[in-house]
Amino acid sequence: MKIGYARVSTEDQRLDLQLSALRRAGCGRIYRDHGTSGTMMTRPGLERMLASLRPGQTLVVWRLDRLGRSLSGLVQIIDDLGRRGVDFQSLTEEVSTASPGGRLIFHIMAALAEFERALISERTKAGMAEAQRKGRHIGRPPSLSDKQIVEAIRAVETESIKSIAARYGIHARTLQRQFQRLRETG
Incomplete structure (x- = not known):
């Protein structure tokens, strides 16, 4: 069978x-x-x-x-x-x-x-490295604009991260990562 x-x-x-x-x-x-x-x-x-x-x-x-x-x-x-x-x-x-x-x-x-598959992977990585070298963004577009991040930071003083994230239609963990990225880049 x-x-x-x-x-x-x-x-x-x-x-x-x-x-x-x-x-x-x-x-x-x-x-x-x-x-x-x-x-x-x-x-x-x-x-x-x-x-x-x-x-x-x-x-x-x-x-x-x-x-x-x-x-x-x-x-x-x-x-x-x-x-x-x-x-x-x-x-x-x-x-x-x-x-x-x-x-x-x-x-x-x-x-x-x-x-x-290994050759395809190598070509993909080389293409991504070249795009990054030329200053192109690789991956998903940011979930929030810079303006939205600034608004969210201000709102954190009076609201919970969960409620702010819900307002922007994202998960609370995504918002926390955005805050962390902002802290790391200064």
């Missing part, structure tokens, strides 16, 4: 493409995680699926990176499945651990996928 696993990283993404592919591959049951990063190895759907697998079954994913983002995490899961008598299949990469050659290809593909 084939058991499917589908995952998307953010709440905005949809599982439809993966679910359709897994159904076409003959998966009788499909576990899913929605809005869960692949870097996290503790995912509710993944844990339920791994606990349900029995010898002779095959775990099927749409792509390798749906199961895990790191080579060590993927290898650990696949090795554990092999010890339990469970095969693994990735539809997009056309990898199956049902044969020794398939296991070799899996390890090569996983290493290349991790290498690609």
Whole structure:
């Protein structure tokens, strides 16, 4: 019996493409995680699926990176499945651990996928460093303007941080961080 696993990283993404592919591959049951990063190895759907697998079954994913983002995490899961008598299949990469050659290809593909992610990460960091060097702001825009921060500081003398934060539509901890940032920059 084939058991499917589908995952998307953010709440905005949809599982439809993966679910359709897994159904076409003959998966009788499909576990899913929605809005869960692949870097996290503790995912509710993944844990339920791994606990349900029995010898002779095959775990099927749409792509390798749906199961895990790191080579060590993927290898650990696949090795554990092999010890339990469970095969693994990735539809997009056309990898199956049902044969020794398939296991070799899996390890090569996983290493290349991790290498690609590392290159992307390096390029992203280099781009962010260059943007900062040129004086561009990186990340989210500030939650409060400088004028709002000054108003909030004045209001703290007569109001609670919680009520001030509510007025600006932010969390009290966000307001405290703004105050701390202001103290640090002088």
